[in-house]
Amino acid sequence: xxxxYARGGQSLRSVTVTQLQDRSAAPPCTVTHTMxxxxxxxxxxxxNYWHDYTDILVPLFVAxxxxxxxxxxxxxxxxxxxxxxxxxxxLLHGLSKxxxxxxxxxxxxxxxxxxxxxxxxxxxxxxVPELVPGAPLTMxxxxxFVRETxxxxxxxxxxxxxxxxxxxxxxxxxxxxxxxEQEILQAAEAAGFEAALSEPRVNGSETEQARLVxxxxxxLGMHGAGLTNxxxxxxxxxxxxxxxxxxxxxxxxxxxSEGATDMGLKYLDYSISAEESSLMxxxxxxxxxxxxxxxxxxxxWENMFKLYLKQNARINTTRFAPTLVQxxxxxxxx
Numbered sequence: 001x002x003x004x005y006a007r008g009g010q011s012l013r014s015v016t017v018t019q020l021q022d023r024s025a026a027p028p029c030t031v032t033h034t035m036x037x038x039x040x041x042x043x044x045x046x047x048n049y050w051h052d053y054t055d056i057l058v059p060l061f062v063a064x065x066x067x068x069x070x071x072x073x074x075x076x077x078x079x080x081x082x083x084x085x086x087x088x089x090x091l092l093h094g095l096s097k098x099x100x101x102x103x104x105x106x107x108x109x110x111x112x113x114x115x116x117x118x119x120x121x122x123x124x125x126x127x128v129p130e131l132v133p134g135a136p137l138t139m140x141x142x143x144x145f146v147r148e149t150x151x152x153x154x155x156x157x158x159x160x161x162x163x164x165x166x167x168x169x170x171x172x173x174x175x176x177x178x179x180x181e182q183e184i185l186q187a188a189e190a191a192g193f194e195a196a197l198s199e200p201r202v203n204g205s206e207t208e209q210a211r212l213v214x215x216x217x218x219x220l221g222m223h224g225a226g227l228t229n230x231x232x233x234x235x236x237x238x239x240x241x242x243x244x245x246x247x248x249x250x251x252x253x254x255x256x257s258e259g260a261t262d263m264g265l266k267y268l269d270y271s272i273s274a275e276e277s278s279l280m281x282x283x284x285x286x287x288x289x290x291x292x293x294x295x296x297x298x299x300x301w302e303n304m305f306k307l308y309l310k311q312n313a314r315i316n317t318t319r320f321a322p323t324l325v326q327x328x329x330x331x332x333x334x
Contacts, residue, residue: 001017003015004039004040004077004118006059006118007045007055007121010043012041015039015076031110031111035071035072036071036114036115037074038073039074039075039076040056040059040060040074040076040118040119041076042076042084043077049226050125050224050228050255052088053125053228054125057091058139060095061145062132063119065137066134071095072098073092073098073100074100074103075100075103078102091149094149124259125258126139126259127142127262139262139263143231147232150211150214150232152214152234153211154214154234156334157234157331164192165193165194166194166215167220168196168219169184169185169221170198170224172222172224172226175310175311176222176310177222178242179313180315181197184220184317184320185197187320193218209232210232213232219237219240220242221241221242223251231263233265235264236265236331237266239256239260239266242272244272245277245308246289246296246304246311247294248309268323270320272315276313276316277313278311279307279308279311
């Protein structure tokens, strides 16, 4: 029994793999394919932008790139989120020349010379080259594939004399919001950037979103799925992750730091203080979440999520200014 989903602990139906001692015991093929297949499932955390890339798209690239399009994708649990295949149609077609097969509704007995069952997640939002079957691939290869598929024009940050580098501030609509977005934009402009605010559209065109982000040199945002837009930045760009209060650096960096670096980006983070967090106002300075974050960590993930991943932030732009300067200086030294 093999799970078709890369991240463990999810409730997708497993795929049964059986070895037959006698080939004649197998049902006759109604369709015989000459190319291999890769089988994966849509489910788990799919629909979250970070998980779309981390759990499926990057592992699928690792599993199928060596076939140069001569591979069929067998997909289970499509009914979980049918729009997913539409949203990422261009990337799927960039890896396979053939239409996706719906494993749950397909009436044929299909025979393949080789099938990869399930995707493998080696590390969050990146690739471990020595673990790639066939030939080594890197996260830079993946982002190059994304830029080619979406015809993204920029392969490097802004270098034109007199032209300011561009910074995109990711807006969140629920929690982990910036409460002073305009002040942050003004601070970015004071540091030398042309700054703009963006709210990624959940069901919008992925191609349009990719081209928008590629027109910028820096993506800045609070820890969350929106930072996945870094895959569309030109190499040499900058990802700035704002880390929520509560000793959350290890989680934030595990999800974005190494991946961004492997994409060829400069990774920077800024940890907000208790004074910048909405928790100070809602809980008060004597609450354990403020005075003793480690006690909250020891109490379990549910409390951590409820407190630290549902806070908002009012950034102290004076304190934040050196991070913006560091990003600007990196781009000017390219």
